[in-house]
Amino acid sequence: MRWLILTSSTGTGHNMRAESLKQWAESVYGDRVEVRILHALEDTHPVYKFGVGFYNFVQRNVPWFHHAYFNYLEIAGMHRHCERILGAERFMEIVSEWKPDRVISVHAHTNHGYFQLVRQALPKHSVRCVTYCGELFGGYGFSRHWANPYADAFIGATREICAAAKAVGTSDDRVYEGGFLLRAPFYRDEHSTQDRAHDLARELELDPEAFTLLLSTGQAAANNHLPILKRLAATGRRMQVIALCSHNARLKHVIERFAAKNPQLTIRALPHTTKMRALKRLASLVVARPGTGATSELIQMGTPFVHNAIGGVMPQELITVQYCLRHRCSLIARKPEEVVRHAVKLLDSPGTLKRLRERIAKARPAGHPEQIIRFIHDLA
Numbered sequence: 001m002r003w004l005i006l007t008s009s010t011g012t013g014h015n016m017r018a019e020s021l022k023q024w025a026e027s028v029y030g031d032r033v034e035v036r037i038l039h040a041l042e043d044t045h046p047v048y049k050f051g052v053g054f055y056n057f058v059q060r061n062v063p064w065f066h067h068a069y070f071n072y073l074e075i076a077g078m079h080r081h082c083e084r085i086l087g088a089e090r091f092m093e094i095v096s097e098w099k100p101d102r103v104i105s106v107h108a109h110t111n112h113g114y115f116q117l118v119r120q121a122l123p124k125h126s127v128r129c130v131t132y133c134g135e136l137f138g139g140y141g142f143s144r145h146w147a148n149p150y151a152d153a154f155i156g157a158t159r160e161i162c163a164a165a166k167a168v169g170t171s172d173d174r175v176y177e178g179g180f181l182l183r184a185p186f187y188r189d190e191h192s193t194q195d196r197a198h199d200l201a202r203e204l205e206l207d208p209e210a211f212t213l214l215l216s217t218g219q220a221a222a223n224n225h226l227p228i229l230k231r232l233a234a235t236g237r238r239m240q241v242i243a244l245c246s247h248n249a250r251l252k253h254v255i256e257r258f259a260a261k262n263p264q265l266t267i268r269a270l271p272h273t274t275k276m277r278a279l280k281r282l283a284s285l286v287v288a289r290p291g292t293g294a295t296s297e298l299i300q301m302g303t304p305f306v307h308n309a310i311g312g313v314m315p316q317e318l319i320t321v322q323y324c325l326r327h328r329c330s331l332i333a334r335k336p337e338e339v340v341r342h343a344v345k346l347l348d349s350p351g352t353l354k355r356l357r358e359r360i361a362k363a364r365p366a367g368h369p370e371q372i373i374r375f376i377h378d379l380a
Contacts, residue, residue, distance in 0.1 A: 138164025179367020
């Protein structure tokens with residue numbers, strides 16, 4: 001059986017879920033399933049490649065502007081009908097050559113028109129078209145392009161997002177609540193993860209029992225690390241801080257210079273790393289943009305977090321914030337000083353930190369990636 005996963009590099013979460021889907025499929029079915037990932041937008045036409053780059057530029061620099069961009073895409077519906085898709089011939093050529101039995105979209109804009117193109121490219125082939133939506137909540141910010149009533153199935157991460165899909169016309173029998181679709185390390189045995197966290201603490205020369213603040217960033221390297229560190233240093237409080245810098249070497253250098261001048265803070269600036277689960281287990285509190293990927297990982301692990309809303313919240317992030325507000329499982333900061341205020345309060349109040357962890361555990365949806373894989377495989 002062949003599976004084709006459609007994704008795009010807007011933000012971090014879509015590609016993370018595509019890779020997770022591929023890894024779990026290979027883990028469950030081995031060589032009985034061949035999986036290929038296609039960046040359906042940027043790999044088929046230069047206009048879409050520019051749009052993806054612009055999306056990530058806005059995320060890094062002016063998140064508030066995404067409200068205009070999001071609403072334009074909602075109205076324009078550039079990928080809703082196959083006749084309007086640029087690079088359609090190239091996409092159909094790829095599909096015709098690969099002849100997938102399952103086409104799974106993990107992106108809002110690769111569901112409608114792209115599924116039509118799949119069926120045109122393979123008119124005599126019994127292909128099933130499936131959407132996996134990792135969003136957490138409906139309402140403003142949940143793209144109407146996610147739900148395609150003509151798809152063979154809609155898999156949602158949460159009860160709330162499944163309800164949103166039904167509300168826009170997806171029939172009940174095509175909706176499946178699957179839970180998070182995260183990479184395998186996020187489902188490892190808790191003791192194993194704790195051991196890895198302690199090993200990482202020794203590697204970084206940190207105290208694994210001390211309160212540790214993790215400043216996170218996605219692939220696009222959007223961050224507010226330095227303003228947060230400056231305000232944290234101004235409090236005079238001692239704290240361990242890990243600042244993730246992704247592939248931004250300049251940011252890492254600047255933070256290391258700041259650390260040398262502020263020895264009351266134990267700061268470690270890290271480049272791109274594959275040890276995210278261990279880092280998030282080591283952390284007492286994580287500061288991250290309200291992306292679905294990072295938020296889902298933190299909820300799965302039960303790690304307390306502050307949603308970084310500095311510079312505004314994008315519509316796609318707003319629904320993540322709404323989910324967490326509904327379940328009372330996160331904090332939010334719109335200014336660097338608010339991040340510091342949350343961190344100091346939790347440092348001084350272990351009981352508050354414990355109660356926050358308990359609410360995060362209750363917000364975790366049921367389901368496991370292996371169940372999602374078997375559901376896709378067994379579609380009639």
